Amino acid sequence: xxxxxxxxxxxxxxxxxxxxxxxxxxxxxxxxxxxxxxxxxxxxxxxxxxxxxxxxxxxxxxxxxxxxxxxxxxxxxxxxxxxxxxxxxxxxxxxxxxxxxxxxxxxxxxxxxxxxxxxxxxxxxxxxxxxxxxxxxxxxxxxxxxxxxxxxxxxxxxx
Amino acid sequence: xxxxxxxxxxxxxxxxxxxxxxxxxxxxxxxxxxxxxxxxxxxxxxxxxxxxxxxxxxxxxxxxxxxxxxxxxxxxxxxxxxxxxxxxxxxxxxxxxxxxxxxxxxxxxxxxxxxxxxxxxxxxxxxxxxxxxxxxxxxxxxxxxxxxxxxxxxxxxxxxxxxxxxxxxxxxxxxxxxxxxxxxxxxxxxxxxxxxxxxxxxxxxxxxxxxxxxxxxxxxxxxxxxxxxxxxxxxxxxxxxxxxxxxxxxxxxxxxxxxxxxxxxxxxxxxxxxxxxxxxxxxxxxxxxxxxxxxxxxxxxxxxxxxxxxxxxxxxxxxxxxxxxxxxxxxxxxxxxxxxxxxxxxxxxxxxxxxxxxxxxxxxxxxxxxxxxxxxxxxxxxxxxxxxxxxxxxxxxxxxxxxxxxxxxxxxxxxxxxxxxxxxxxxxxxxxxxxxxxxxxxxxxxxxxxxxxxxxxxxxxxxxxxxxxxxxxxxxxxxxxxxxxxxxxxxxxxxxxxxxxxxxxxxxxxxxxxxxxxxxxxxxxxxxxxxxxxxxxxxxxxxxxxxxxxxxxxxxxxxxxxxxxxxxxxxxxxxxxxxxxxxxxxxxxxxxxxxxxxxxxxxxxxxxxxxxxxx
Numbered sequence: 001x002x003x004x005x006x007x008x009x010x011x012x013x014x015x016x017x018x019x020x021x022x023x024x025x026x027x028x029x030x031x032x033x034x035x036x037x038x039x040x041x042x043x044x045x046x047x048x049x050x051x052x053x054x055x056x057x058x059x060x061x062x063x064x065x066x067x068x069x070x071x072x073x074x075x076x077x078x079x080x081x082x083x084x085x086x087x088x089x090x091x092x093x094x095x096x097x098x099x100x101x102x103x104x105x106x107x108x109x110x111x112x113x114x115x116x117x118x119x120x121x122x123x124x125x126x127x128x129x130x131x132x133x134x135x136x137x138x139x140x141x142x143x144x145x146x147x148x149x150x151x152x153x154x155x156x157x158x159x
Numbered sequence: 160x161x162x163x164x165x166x167x168x169x170x171x172x173x174x175x176x177x178x179x180x181x182x183x184x185x186x187x188x189x190x191x192x193x194x195x196x197x198x199x200x201x202x203x204x205x206x207x208x209x210x211x212x213x214x215x216x217x218x219x220x221x222x223x224x225x226x227x228x229x230x231x232x233x234x235x236x237x238x239x240x241x242x243x244x245x246x247x248x249x250x251x252x253x254x255x256x257x258x259x260x261x262x263x264x265x266x267x268x269x270x271x272x273x274x275x276x277x278x279x280x281x282x283x284x285x286x287x288x289x290x291x292x293x294x295x296x297x298x299x300x301x302x303x304x305x306x307x308x309x310x311x312x313x314x315x316x317x318x319x320x321x322x323x324x325x326x327x328x329x330x331x332x333x334x335x336x337x338x339x340x341x342x343x344x345x346x347x348x349x350x351x352x353x354x355x356x357x358x359x360x361x362x363x364x365x366x367x368x369x370x371x372x373x374x375x376x377x378x379x380x381x382x383x384x385x386x387x388x389x390x391x392x393x394x395x396x397x398x399x400x401x402x403x404x405x406x407x408x409x410x411x412x413x414x415x416x417x418x419x420x421x422x423x424x425x426x427x428x429x430x431x432x433x434x435x436x437x438x439x440x441x442x443x444x445x446x447x448x449x450x451x452x453x454x455x456x457x458x459x460x461x462x463x464x465x466x467x468x469x470x471x472x473x474x475x476x477x478x479x480x481x482x483x484x485x486x487x488x489x490x491x492x493x494x495x496x497x498x499x500x501x502x503x504x505x506x507x508x509x510x511x512x513x514x515x516x517x518x519x520x521x522x523x524x525x526x527x528x529x530x531x532x533x534x535x536x537x538x539x540x541x542x543x544x545x546x547x548x549x550x551x552x553x554x555x556x557x558x559x560x561x562x563x564x565x566x567x568x569x570x571x572x573x574x575x576x577x578x579x580x581x582x583x584x585x586x587x588x589x590x591x592x593x594x595x596x597x598x599x600x601x602x603x604x605x606x607x608x609x610x611x612x613x614x615x616x617x618x619x620x621x622x623x624x625x626x627x628x629x630x631x632x633x634x635x636x637x638x639x640x641x642x643x644x645x646x647x648x649x650x651x652x653x654x655x656x657x658x659x660x661x662x663x664x665x666x667x668x669x670x671x672x673x674x675x676x677x678x679x680x681x682x683x684x685x686x687x688x689x690x691x692x693x694x695x696x697x698x699x700x701x702x703x704x705x706x707x708x709x710x711x712x713x714x715x716x717x718x719x720x721x722x723x724x725x726x727x728x729x730x731x732x733x734x735x736x737x738x739x740x741x742x743x744x745x746x747x748x749x750x751x752x753x754x755x756x757x758x759x760x761x762x763x764x765x766x767x768x769x770x771x772x773x774x
Binding site: 013014015016017020021023024027028029030031032033034043044045046047048125127128 | 226227228230255258262315338363364365366367368370373377384388449450451452453454455456457458460462464466482483484
């Protein structure tokens, strides 16, 4: 079964544990500047929103790469950057409609979420369940369940 | 290692920024943040210095766990001599600024001298420079943050700044970072303003990597986070209600100082409580509370984000207060509300937003309004003098006085000096609810006896965050003690003071201590920091820090006479509630406390005590 990162922004408090977990997993350092997941703070609306690569099925970053440095991890479905091949041309950063592939000046390569090989550190670190790693075919499960609860006759009767 | 081992020394007089190695011997004795910065400060500054003179210094300091995955590891403190008190000031803030400073590669910034013109300090990793701030002077903290981010074309910069209150020398002005987090007490913002330093803007991309034993550290932080999640206070109460979970609890206990501590219970407490923030307003059908909010690294998330009714009279012509913004914490709700007998939740929320916007400590400010309202009610202050009617209970007065003080207009200039100077001026010094010139917060020492000793002996003037015995006396953490008795409180206060000094020096939030004891912090520090960090050593570090601060205050001219509470708390008994008939037993607790501390009857640390602590 393939799994996907599932993000419920309503649960995000903006603690950035995910950003630190990401940088620690990939670079062995606590450094949000090197995180592949980013928390956006819409402060005047009181909303914090985690955002990262959704691992498109038709991945434009992969298609755009002139040196075939981005490949599909067969086990996880993640689109993974091979740093040894990447030449840092940044075409993928232009091709990605969502901005989730970014250049890293320190390495001269691009980076993006690779689902940590199937155990995403961000989901593991998230204290509120805003980021979970769930069945790719059932990312709507929790929402369905919540609505199912509301349409149940027993609930209506007791309300 | 956890420390970056670098401090940034900024000489505003000369306009220079220099890097220095951190004194690692001192780091082993004082840990970081509060303790280590106090050591630097005490070594470099004359205790008799005028707090608002160029000779005073101001240190912004992170701890070894700041910028790590330790829960709440995002704190920084501002250490200076406080203009409100004349004592050592140490104000702690969350948000994201502290971690960003660490990520830029700095353990602390030592700011000295005075700039000839307004400047702001811009830090991008190891690059630090002073930039002209003429265009920022006169701006609020919110405007300042926005302008700096735009000018640098970098929305990821973190900014710490003063508002107009800090510029105008309001003696309880604070330094605000990330819009609504603040190094709040003792007037640290006025020190920054006196130096013509408007803001510190930081972007750090280097990260924190020098952890002694990363694997052990990750295990320790994960275990400690579980302790927070499983605890009823840090796992449920604080995320849901914030510190406002206390409003009804403390009121029920008869320990909510009301109308300048004339009363110990407030009939309007329910209307300004954490529960009320969840309730839908009849006017627009929406709740005051939008969501909870975390500071950097925090897995508790007690912060409040609120939105007021756009049609509320206080904001009807001010769209800038219509959006979501930092909401009421318990202390602010008490100070702006109960201390003046005001129960209009949205009005208090707006007053609190103005405090964030222009950088004022709502505790001292609200308590000062309470004192002014009492003077007004007595007829000592008149409508002509104040400029408006200001009786107890007037939400309109709170809003207007907040604006006047933030902007430095009219009677606001007098309020901006705090309640001690106000009450002295109008011939009623007994009406100032202060210790060492600083207003005490939202726990009445008649109903929670340990807090009386906490206030009287706090090194930065009255404060709840130096030994929060409420944890024990109200919540039973770590053991339940009777709030109405004085027995055993000397030992309790000392233990809390020493432990708190360690939390404040580590880079973590004191709110973790609802669930964590030092034994939960120790494995995190020991795996992160170079050197041996046993429980024994940490306890000693805490006690050493406390005594160092005490020595500074004694050298600054404070004596045992200043370890006292306002007369009212000692002579006017609580009128209602469980503490009815009680006054504070401070006179009984204080000599016991000196003894427990190893201090003389005059409150001076004995030679043996100092020798034991290596002072």
